[in-house]
Amino acid sequence: MALFGSYRSNYFVIHQLTRRAVLSRYRGTALGLVWSLLTPMLMLAIYTFVFGLVLEIRWPVQEGGQAQFAAILFSGMILHSLLSDCLIQSTTLISDNPQYVKKVVFPLEALPWVTVLSALFQAGISLAVLILYLLGLYLFGGGHLFGWSVIFLPLPFVMLFIVCLGVGWFVSAAAVYFRDIGQLMGVINTVLFFMAPILYPKSALPESIQFLLYLNPITFPIEQLRNFLLWNTGPDMLGVGIYTVVALVFAYLGFLWFEKVRKGFADVL
Secondary structure: OHHHHHHHHOHHHHHHHHHHHHHHHOOOOOOHHHHHHHHHHHHHHHHHHHHHHHOOOOOOOOOOOOOHHHHHHHHHHHHHHHHHHHHHHHOOOOOOOHHHHOOOOOOHHHHHHHHHHHHHHHHHHHHHHHHHHHHHHHHOOOOOOOOHHHHHOHHHHHHHHHHHHHHHHHHHHHHHHOOOHHHHHHHHHHHHHHOOOOOOOHHHOOHHHHHHHHHOOOHHHHHHHHHHHHHOOOOOHHHHHHHHHHHHHHHHHHHHHHHHHHHHHHHHO
């Protein structure tokens, strides 16, 4: 209740700041918010050309021609980008907003909500582009239409959303006191990308070390997203339950850490 109470209590502030964060990302550009749609479309087109037509890479259970590898890759990139955006933005979340730190009445714990919601907005746009891409493949005979399991699509995003909240509270608070964290995030992002089944299937690794991939918080959501959208299979309910409980505990610990150390923010800044 304390975890999500921070959202309920600061609903108006969070949504106003989220709206401003989304719009400010493209402020001053000729196309404005349209870039949030064009960027994933351009990336998907590049993936299709390079991996589908040039390299002709295939997934072990891939169907529907070479172009579907781009969809497999892009589905993993969506969730990686969601966590990556939160990691990068969290490192300067407090230091870039000293005006809020100096206001005693401002709810600083609401700032990670803003970061995660703005990243989720871009992830939602990318997911819409992926769905349209799969529809295009189906209409032109290059793939199959997703089935009933598509109703579970929100699940991977909800699970990772909770993790991202914990990351926001942990990293934003720690980065105030340890500025080197900002330099470390680039390395962590690279590790998260290559230690997840984005470019390769889990089966490419020996069975004895496949479990190591699940130490990466994006591995299980990526697998579930592909199950729902590409393979037409239902959710792993046991896995979803375990992941959600662990994510909630992690987020709550992050919230407690943030609340404990926030009193020293003003002195450091």
